[in-house]
Amino acid sequence: MTYDVAVIGAGVVGSLITRELSKYNLKIALLEKCNDCAMGATKANSAIVHAGFDAVPGTLKARLNVRGVELMKRFCKELNVPLKNNGALVVAFFEDEIHHLEKLMARGEKNGVPGLHIVGREELVALEPNIGERAVAALVAPSSSIVCPYELTIAGVENAVTNGAEFIRNCEVENIQSTDEGFVLGTTQGEIKSKYVINAAGVYSGKIAQMIGDNSIEIIVRHGDYYLLDKSQGTLVSRTIFQCPTIMGKGVLVSPTVDGNLIVGPSATDIDDGGDVATTSEGLNGIYTSATKSVPAVSLRNAITSFSGNRAHPTTDDFIIGSSSVNKNFINAAGIESPGLSSAPAIAEMVEGIMKELTGGMEKKVDYNPIRPEPVRFRHMSTEERAELIKKNKAYGRIICRCETITEGEIIDAIHAPAGARDVDGVKRRTRAGMGRCQGGFCGSKVVEILARELGVPMNEITKFGGQSKIMYDRTK
Numbered sequence: 116m117t118y119d120v121a122v123i124g125a126g127v128v129g130s131l132i133t134r135e136l137s138k139y140n141l142k143i144a145l146l147e148k149c150n151d152c153a154m155g156a157t158k159a160n161s162a163i164v165h166a167g168f169d170a171v172p173g174t175l176k177a178r179l180n181v182r183g184v185e186l187m188k189r190f191c192k193e194l195n196v197p198l199k200n201n202g203a204l205v206v207a208f209f210e211d212e213i214h215h216l217e218k219l220m221a222r223g224e225k226n227g228v229p230g231l232h233i234v235g236r237e238e239l240v241a242l243e244p245n246i247g248e249r250a251v252a253a254l255v256a257p258s259s260s261i262v263c264p265y266e267l268t269i270a271g272v273e274n275a276v277t278n279g280a281e282f283i284r285n286c287e288v289e290n291i292q293s294t295d296e297g298f299v300l301g302t303t304q305g306e307i308k309s310k311y312v313i314n315a316a317g318v319y320s321g322k323i324a325q326m327i328g329d330n331s332i333e334i335i336v337r338h339g340d341y342y343l344l345d346k347s348q349g350t351l352v353s354r355t356i357f358q359c360p361t362i363m364g365k366g367v368l369v370s371p372t373v374d375g376n377l378i379v380g381p382s383a384t385d386i387d388d389g390g391d392v393a394t395t396s397e398g399l400n401g402i403y404t405s406a407t408k409s410v411p412a413v414s415l416r417n418a419i420t421s422f423s424g425n426r427a428h429p430t431t432d433d434f435i436i437g438s439s440s441v442n443k444n445f446i447n448a449a450g451i452e453s454p455g456l457s458s459a460p461a462i463a464e465m466v467e468g469i470m471k472e473l474t475g476g477m478e479k480k481v482d483y484n485p486i487r488p489e490p491v492r493f494r495h496m497s498t499e500e501r502a503e504l505i506k507k508n509k510a511y512g513r514i515i516c517r518c519e520t521i522t523e524g525e526i527i528d529a530i531h532a533p534a535g536a537r538d539v540d541g542v543k544r545r546t547r548a549g550m551g552r553c554q555g556g557f558c559g560s561k562v563v564e565i566l567a568r569e570l571g572v573p574m575n576e577i578t579k580f581g582g583q584s585k586i587m588y589d590r591t592k
Contacts, residue, residue, distance in 0.1 A: 118144045118281075120470075121300060121309035123288055123323055125152035127264055128451050129315035130271035131190070131463035136470060137278035138485075139477035144307060145272065145280055146300075148287035150581020151541045152272045152534065153265035155317045156455070158544065159341070159392065159424025161368055161378065162264050163355055165454040166203060166256035168223025168231060175434040177226045179458035179465065184258055186460035191262065194270035195489035197373050203259030203355040204243065206409060207252045215359050216254040223256070230257040245351050245412050259355055261373045264456050265544045269534070274487040276533040278480070283307075284537070285581065288316075291326040293442055298327075311473065313446045313466060318389035318427045320435075320449035329441040332449050335428040336389045339381025340398035342406075345417045345552055348377040356409045367405035369413060374547065379406045379413060386425070394423045419552055426452040434458070436465055444473060490545075491528060494520040515565070516558040518551020523565060530569045537570070539563060540580040563587070 122133045125147035133145045147154070164187050170177035191198040207213050213233070220231045232255050239246055239253045246253075276282055283304055290301040297310035316323045321332040355370035370378050382398035399421055406413045429435055429450025439445040446469055448462055455462075471477060493501060493511060504524075505512040511524035529536045529545035536542045539549070542562050549555030549562065563586050567574040578584045 116144070116305070117308040118142045119309065120144070120311045120313065121146055121298070121307055122313045122315060124155070124315035124317055124320070125149075125268070125272060125282065126155050126157040126315065126317055127153070127268045127271070127456055127459045128448055128462055129313070130268045130275065131459050132313055132315060132448065132466045133280050134271045134275040134278075135463040135467045137275040137280045138479055138483045140480055141477065143275070143280040144309065145275065145282045146286040146288060146302065146307070147282070147284055148303075150284055150538055150578070151536070151544075152282070153268040153544060154580070156424050156426050157268050158265045159339075159422055160264055160426070160456060161341075161370065161381065161453070162261055162372055163203070163368070163370065163456070164198070164260040164262055165457045166223065166231075166259040167226050167228045167454070167457070168205075168219050168254070168256055169360060170222075170226060170454065172222060172225040175436060176454060176458070179434065179461040180454040181227050182461035182464070183454070183458040184260075186464065187260070187262070187457070190460045191267070193485045194267065194274060194487045196262065196267050196270050198260055198262045199373050200258070200260045201354050201371065203256040203357060204239070205254040205256070205357045205359060206239070206246065206250045207359060208247070208249045208408065210251060212359050213252050216252060219254055228256065228258060231255065243352050243354060243356065245410050246356070247407075247409055247411055249408065261355065261370065262456070263373050267456075267459075269545055270487045273533045274485065277487070278483055282534040288323060288326070291323075293327055297444060311444045311446065311470065313448060315448045315451075317451070318425050320427060320447065324439065324445075324447060324449065327439065327441050327445050329439045329445070329447075331440065332435055332447065333430040334450060335430065336386050337426045337428040337452065338384045338386045338391070338398070338423060339426065340394045340402060340423045341378060341380030341421065342399065342402065342415065342418045343372075343420050343422070344377040344379065344413070345419050346375045348413070348417045349375040351377055351410055351412050358405065358409060367402045367409070369406050369410045374550075376419075377413070379403070381424070385428075389425055392423050392425060394421050398423070420554055426455075428452050434462070436462060436469075438469060438473070446470070490532075491522075491525050493522045493525060494547075515561050516546075516548035516551065516555075518553055518558075519547040521546050521548040521558070526562060526565050527569060530566060536566070538578045538580055538584075539566065539586065542566065559586075
């Protein structure tokens with residue numbers, strides 16, 4: 116298989132880069148070692164579009180964060196992904212911390228973040244009545260937003276595939292050879308040739324760069340645990356509540372999600388294994404203690420699940436984006452930790468610019484379509500809209516997931532979409548079937564049946580998330 120561009124890693128960064136390049140007359144392959152896109156840090160992060168006050172002025176993080184906020188509105192509109200501008204607060208719990216808020220505000224103003232201001236205790240309580248008693252002041256960031264990171268990624272991949280890019284699953288890159296024509300990638304799906312390679316491999320981006328002899332990228336795997344609380348808790352706060360950041364990151368936050376839940380986390384522990392996403396009791400206990408300092412009403416009785424993710428912390432403490440010094444046609448988009456989600460549209464724009472310089476200009480497609488059609492979201496429809504939809508297709512009249520009001524029609528759509536779902540978690544991320552209180556306890560078996568039927572495979576070949584994660588092994592009766 117021969118391509119003009121091979122993008123390694125189908126997280127939010129790799130997917131949006133692929134989408135931007137799909138504007139042009141290029142043959143593009145998006146390579147993902149897992150069974151679906153958004154399987155790394157993208158599916159396990161805080162889902163915050165940060166305003167941009169935390170990054171050090173002059174860094175790529177600072178520039179791309181602020182630019183990413185500007186672009187995110189257009190990207191989400193074109194891709195039909197919900198984006199909510201809810202604002203954020205950074206809370207000080209001691210008088211000494213107010214000085215830190217002032218430093219963050221000054222930093223943000225240098226970065227071009229609009230509307231930053233500091234409020235005292237009285238105004239803070241008026242903004243967020245459930246704030247902790249020890250909170251004395253807060254930095255207000257009105258431009259902060261929330262988005263669903265895996266929905267943004269899936270939408271980006273779908274749009275890229277619609278515009279001619281190829282999404283290759285279960286394609287782990289094992290070695291890379293440089294040739295006169297470009298690169299030969301040895302993968303678990305066979306040999307792939309490409310003139311240009313874009314390294315967006317997250318926690319593995321350092322290892323991928325080493326395959327061409329580029330040893331300049333050193334990644335520390337930073338592990339973070341989270342709690343997700345029931346929708347009954349989604350209105351405890353209206354804004355994203357941060358504490359003053361530390362050397363390990365932005366600290367534990369309490370935030371509503373775009374789907375109405377409440378998210379709490381993350382912890383921050385450096386580990387050796389980028390694939391280790393097991394939650395830890397220490398991490399979960401720590402985030403609960405910290406979260407209740409910000410919002411005492413947070414209760415684990417309302418937790419519906421816990422999860423963890425690993426973020427790629429570069430030793431340079433800044434994004435690493437640009438052509439490799441070893442080979443200019445190998446482009447790194449590495450060390451993309453927070454604010455990586457916020458910056459992803461701007462990173463894609465930057466890589467597009469690098470590609471234009473390398474190629475001397477790329478020819479745009481006359482039929483490029485930036486719009487990803489809005490998927491059916493039955494749960495948000497009026498009674499009249501639902502009735503009209505069911506008239507056209509009775510599958511939308513069969514509720515599979517009662518917690519989230521997800522229909523069989525939506526699940527079928529998710530399976531047959533461009534780069535559609537191939538496993539239970541893929542359906543879950545695309546439709547929210549299994550994301551409610553019961554976490555798939557009631558709808559999971561039906562989702563397996565629908566997947567098997569629509570994909571034309573036996574039920575015991577359906578997995579939770581690919582690999583050996585089979586739901587069923589054999590018939591017992």
